[in-house]
Structures are given as structure tokens and as C-alpha cells.
Amino acid sequence: DAGITQSPRHKVTETGTPVTLRCHQTENHRYMYWYRQDPGHGLRLIHYSYGVKDTDKGEVSDGYSVSRSKTEDFLLTLESATSSQTSVYFCAIMTASTDTQYFGPGTRLTVL
Amino acid sequence: GEDVEQSLFLSVREGDSSVINCTYTDSSSTYLYWYKQEPGAGLQLLTYIFSNMDMKQDQRLTVLLNKKDKHLSLRIADTQTGDSAIYFCAESPPNFGNEKLTFGTGTRLTIIP
Numbered sequence: 001d002a003g004i005t006q007s008p009r010h011k012v013t014e015t016g017t018p019v020t021l022r023c024h025q026t027e028n029h030r031y032m033y034w035y036r037q038d039p040g041h042g043l044r045l046i047h048y049s050y051g052v053k054d055t056d057k058g059e060v061s062d063g064y065s066v067s068r069s070k071t072e073d074f075l076l077t078l079e080s081a082t083s084s085q086t087s088v089y090f091c092a093i094m095t096a097s098t099d100t101q102y103f104g105p106g107t108r109l110t111v112l
Numbered sequence: 113g114e115d116v117e118q119s120l121f122l123s124v125r126e127g128d129s130s131v132i133n134c135t136y137t138d139s140s141s142t143y144l145y146w147y148k149q150e151p152g153a154g155l156q157l158l159t160y161i162f163s164n165m166d167m168k169q170d171q172r173l174t175v176l177l178n179k180k181d182k183h184l185s186l187r188i189a190d191t192q193t194g195d196s197a198i199y200f201c202a203e204s205p206p207n208f209g210n211e212k213l214t215f216g217t218g219t220r221l222t223i224i225p
Contacts, residue, residue: 040120040217041217042116042200042215042216042217042218043155043200043215044215045212045213048212058212090154090155092155099143100143100145100157100160101157101213102157103147103154103155103156104154105153105154106152106153106154
């Protein structure tokens with residue numbers, strides 16, 4: 001599982017509230033990613049990071065921000081959650097040895 | 113831009129072979145991947161193939177790549193109930209190396225006893 005954990009695993013929140021999801025890895029990988037998974041869309045990249053304090057946008061970054069102050073943690077923040085952000089969120093890392101991405105267990109977020 | 117397409121559903125009898133297909137539009141992709149997602153779980157990397165290869169075999173899994181037609185397939189031999197899952201193909205566009213992946217919509221494989 002490449003030592004990836006996500007917290008919380010489930011969250012229900014109300015429209016307009018801020019939400020922060022955490023991804024934690026234990027193996028010092030440089031690249032980390034946040035995806036969302038929705039029926040009919042597969043996985044879509046929200047943001048990714050290529051080092052501490054180095055981040056870039058993915059294809060669906062509007063309404064999301066990220067931070068990476070330590071190698072092991074990559075945070076995804078919804079500043080003001082909307083119902084369209086109800087989804088399952090996956091964190092991933094990329095291993096330098098094989099250039100492949102490995103995924104965390106996911107966080108199911110419901111915005112009412 | 114890149115677009116990866118898959119059929120949404122596939123049903124196969126237990127013991128038969130399953131073939132899951134994927135088409136992609138970026139002929140310069142360097143790597144192509146297959147991931148498996150079981151219910152309530154994250155994506156598990158099954159296998160990948162480098163773009164200069166035509167075929168890769170790993171136990172019950174065979175990946176075929178037709179670069180001319182931009183077609184990728186995953187064949188699962190002797191399909192078992194534990195193979196029930198959603199299967200995603202993904203490509204790594206050359207301009208981003210392997211730093212970004214583009215995923216298909218996923219194919220839900222159902223095993224008929």
C-alpha cells in the first residue's frame with residue numbers, strides 16, 4: 001500500500017463550511033496527488049505536489065487548495081464546500097524507482 | 113487534450129477469459145497502466161506497459177498494445193469471483209513524463225457464477 005493513509009475516511013458536512021482532508025505517507029516520496037472519483041468520470045486530478053511547498057493545479061482545481069509543508073503530508077482544503085464537491089477523494093504518491101502511482105484508501109465526502 | 117475511453121460494464125462467466133478494452137488519443141504516451149478497484153477500496157496497480165512493447169504477460173494477466181489503433185486491452189484468464197472490480201486504464205502523456213496520469217472512466221467487471 002506504499003504507506004499511504006488518508007483522514008478522515010468519511011465526512012459529512014454542510015454547504016459553505018471549510019473542510020480539510022489529509023494524506024500522509026511514510027516513505028519520503030517526492031510526488032503526491034489528490035484526485036476525485038465520480039461516476040462516469042473516472043479519476044480526475046485536482047492538484048499535485050512535486051516537493052515541499054511545490055504544488056500545481058490539475059484539471060479540476062477550482063474550489064480546492066492544497067498545502068505541503070512537510071514531505072509526508074499533503075493537505076486538500078475546500079474553503080467553502082459545495083454539493084458538487086460530494087465525491088470520493090483519493091491521494092496518491094509516485095515512486096521514483098518505478099515511476100508508478102500508488103493510491104490511498106480514499107475519503108468519502110458528502111456535502112449536504 | 114488526452115481522452116481515455118472504456119466501456120462501462122462487462123459480464124463474464126466464471127472460468128472464462130475477460131477482455132477489457134481501452135482506447136486513448138495521445139499516440140505519444142510513454143506508459144499505459146491498468147488499475148483495479150475493489151468495492152470501498154483505493155486503486156491497486158495491476159500492471160503497466162511501456163509504449164515500445166506490444167504485449168506483456170504476468171500470470172493470468174495479458175496486456176496487448178496496438179499503437180497504430182491506440183488500443184490497449186487487458187485479458188484476464190480463468191476469471192474468478194475475486195476479479196469482480198472496476199478496472200481503469202490510464203496513460204502518461206509524454207509532455208509530463210509520468211508525473212500526471214489521465215484515467216479512463218473505468219469498466220465494471222461482473223462475474224457470473
